[in-house]
Amino acid sequence: MNGVSVIICCYNSSDKLPETLYHISQQQLTAELPVEVILVDNGSTDTTCAVASAYWEQVKAPYPLRIISETIPGKNYAIETGISAAAYDLILFCDDDNLLSADYIQRGYTYFLQHPALGLLGGFGIPRLTIAPPPWFERYAYQYALGPQHTRARRDITLERGYVYGAGSILKKEAYLTLKKKGFQYTLTGRRNGIIIPGEDNELGYAVSLIGYQIHSNPELTFIHVLSESRLTWAYIKRLKKSVAYSAALLIPYKERRNERLLNKKSTFSWTKKMLSECFYFLNGYVRYPFAATDFKTDIVLDRQARLGSIQSLFANRKLFINKHSWLPWLQSN
Template structure:
């Protein structure tokens, strides 16, 4: 089979009909064989019944599979094992693909013999409708990704595909392994369930370190729904706090000068971040300064992470 589209979901069957309808509109060159695999990550809503009923009334080659291990990385790895395609395409359950999306991904693999492809992700909400404190350099935290209008090779470190619109050749998993199950969203993706994202970053870093070829394809465009909780300051602060914890917990370095297991220099970095935030808040207002407050949350998370390493 040429392509498998893998969708992982948890208790969001209300999103699936729209996601499937946009997939139904895909038109591929004759002879291409593809499937849609829905991975139910331990849902307690009507996901199973909905998907099985939908599968009986759709032209899609749609399959349902259940993954009882909670977590997005577990679900993706389960999908990799169950899928039949040579190239595995991952989207989220709140993604709406556009016409020509899957063909563009297939053509990019064919043209460049690459290991992975990433496409554009635009937000369903207008950028002008976002709160003023969400600056353009923060759009990526909502899932937005746009590297411009021309295809090119990504380095895999500074630039890499986002999980809402990424495709990976099966041979890659044989070479570098699967997604790290210690990372990735767990549960519904709200509040503490956002803990320890970063599995995509880790995966593409490993791929790049092993000489993997990653291409960006702007014609592979999808639209991503922004959920209400993602437009709250708490979402951004939690995301950065947890990123700091993850960074510290996975840091292999042994630091000689520590306080309670925390490198001394981190306390200074935290104080500097707080000072910068206060200066910006007074000078340009709290909305403008919020990006710096996210840095404060990150350093607090790092301190907590190093302390956790000392006191398991």
């Protein structure tokens, strides 16, 4: 049906939700635009559901809130459960620490009407930090779903980038249902070999573009991303760089298929060459900067973490990379 379903995937979010829900409840909408809010509880052990229900009743929002449960840990599972429950044809993913601007839903909906080939739309994240920013923050702000998602005036980033960050993104449900009919399954399932794997938003963007939909970024869609102190530590950004690199390696099949289908480039991927390259640059960093400490030469330390994550992913998933015929089986017959 015509309208927007706002999905909030939560895990122990009781302290964050009131402000997030407040900004959703204050959206400036035209009378003909129906909206619903779906909170997907992904195994919370706190009072997330009770807080959400009580607060929504308190603010007397003009559209309904439904609370559903997904017991399998992993954001992608919560996302799929939310989409399955959604009544409307546009899905807005709002994280529990995202504060949407007052015109976010209406502006996003209008943008889709103006671009019928669009499958996925991204916004512009603005940081709100609970502590003073660390010295490396501005350089690596993009890792936190912040700032612009395109480098040119053109908002169509289907070929340039091929994905948008999940926070604040809006998905055409038709595109997702088409993917599922083709047999699409997430490669990034939250955890792999004991490592937390982010990047389900990247994977969804690549998949949507591979079946012919456009990916756009609109800087007029703004939201505040509230970042807690725990996410602004040196230890956190190192873990983040490593896990992002691990998941990026798992998305190589998508990049190769995009090169073939959208850019007419023949796949030249070699697991051996990729592994040797990552090992070379990882070891080269130690040879050139053997005494780089955690608070010295930030780029070098974080590059090491990224190389290590990529090497671990390539090694742990070697069969996936070597057997190209097994790549993205849902695409083979389409």
